[in-house]
Amino acid sequence: MIAQFLQGLTNCFKIEELRNKILFTLGILAVYRLGCYIPTPGINGVALNEFFARMNDTTGGGNVFSIMNMFSGGALGKLTVFSLGVMPYISSSIIMQLLTAVIPSLEKLSKEGQAGYRKINQFTRYGTVLLALVQSFFIALWLESPSTFGGLQIVNDPGWGFRFTSVITLTAGTVFLMWLGERIQERGVGNGMSLIITAGIISAAPTALHYLNLLLSPKSGASQLQPVALVLMVFFLVAVIISTTMVSQGQRRIPVQYARRMVGTQATGGSSTFIPLKVDTAGIIAIIFAQSVILFPATIASFWPQGPLQHAMTWISRG
Template sequence: MFTAFARAFKTPDLRKKLLFTLGIIVLYRLGAHVPAPGVDYAKVQQCIDQADSGGLLGLMQMFSGGALLQITIFALGIMPYITASIILQLLTVVIPRLEALKKEGQSGTAKITQYTRYLTVALAILQGTGLVATARSGALFQNCSVGDQIVADKSIFTTLVMVITMTAGTAAVMWLGELITDKGIGNGMSILMFISIAATFPGALWAIKESGKLADGWIEFGTVILIGFVMVALVVFVEQAQRRIPVQYAKRMIGRRSYGGTSTYIPLKVNQAGVIPVIFASSLLFIPSLIVQFSGSTAGWATWIQDHFVTGDHPYYIAVYFVLIVFFAFFYVAISFNPDEVADNMKKYGGFIPGIRAGRPTAEYLSYVLNRITWPGSLYLGLIALVPTMALAGFGGANQNFPFGGTSILIIVGVGLETVKQIESQLQQRNYEGFLR
């Protein structure tokens, strides 16, 4: 990995792309520390150490690089774009018009991207309004005595300015991500997501060291680092694992030329769903506690939810979380990979799987293989996502501060691997030595 980056900096055009990407990253991190207008920054810093960043709030805090609770201009971060992309991907299966656009190629993809941008802005307005309303009421920092003084001016004008600023910040983040994709290295949105998560690691690690009791916290600190290395190794191993379905293309004579006759394969990843099931399960599990929080009810059902689904270390929460991850893994794989469509395309171009008849038998075989490899993939996702909960037994407060959570590790390792692969592929294009050499 480090060798690839060293060689990339020696190549002029790649060095220019890498420096451009680093410049965008610096701008993004600067924007994550600029307070939104109307926010009392001193009181925010006073409350931020006492904040409870669990559930969906913790997920948004992670994707914003710690900017959410500081109520900065980039407070919403990349989360509205991620949500909009997931929604559009799900709607593509449901709405025939979007499905037709997806099949149109580059022009259709450009149109879906435009819809994603519009939806991102709409979601940013919605989430920004919710964040400002929560900050004004003092509910953002429930354990802080000055939580209701964060936004001193509670007028409609100030609220509108704050919402517009955060929405513009989200649009700027989206633009910065697209700039990286066009003129830098890697997928821009993934790079910004990577930076947002990595930015929270040093503070989280130091918080564990400060709260530790063995050898001034250094034993806990070292143990967490060791767990992190083991998890990274496990994630790299599983993320790279795939089942390769061999495909043979028959020879075809068109005029005097012979086409086809090649062998290739269909790569089916063990973790075909990526990190999406973990995000879905986390968001869904936060809804009951959100309902209780806004209803203010003290009835029996509200107390039961508070006891069983607010803290992540309760057995009910763990069991439901694990089952939801497994369910969403199968659900997302089912809507993102269509065996019938793959089988039809293979049949159209004269391809077949050795030993399997083309058409319907091929689709059934692909579906069978996909279901078999999704089981270990979904169980792996569930175990990785529960690491912070299991760490809670050994490290007090790990549910909030444990840096090597399943979602963060999956995203960091996945983005890192894809970026390094892209750098290596571009290096190979520029340093390829053919037969004439």
């Protein structure tokens, strides 16, 4: 099986057009990962790292912002120019799909072929910029609040200057990621936005393996992970992957029978086929939309360290 996979991978690079698309996609992803290390101006990196270290110790990585950090490929944890990731674009796309189903003018536009698609895509871009502006402004306000960070001063020079710079920087980063994803869609291989999200999540694998090694090494001084717990974790991981794949690929086949008809003196037709209906028609869209809906009130609640909103944020956080 591994030999067949390697043979197929080798064959991909033998075809010039496919090879160029793969190399172009890898180059775009390399640019994305490079941007994840460009910091946002005005941020105290030492204090920011200390805060996230405290947060991981107290919540076990279950905080809402840990989820956002995962989807941004670790960019939010470093407060880089790509901190917002592609989530504003995805949220805008989902909102446009919902509006297309309820607004007659948009529904009519969606049926106008390629021209209508380009117009809806233009509206999606405008929505992306609007969402990025709002989210980046709230992030700037969040960063300026020392009480949110346990008394740590994350911003070197708080004020409207920092807020304006942060809004422009983070919004520009999201727009650039949107452009990179569209370039992959046009000239590369696969769905550009999905590949960017996947690359961000995979980038956290070395850190996860390092922490796993600390949990398994008796010389690390960390609390040890029991062998039974490790086996159960691996078992459930494999089970989740298999079940997710089965649901994603599962389909119900509706049989269709074509009637026989006479053409001249010969009878033709009478064949049977089927209509494949996917079990999970929404795919990942429903999960991403639910994540966006949950994270928005949690982000608002983070501005009030005390009170019912903070309890609500703790309740919807994983872990």
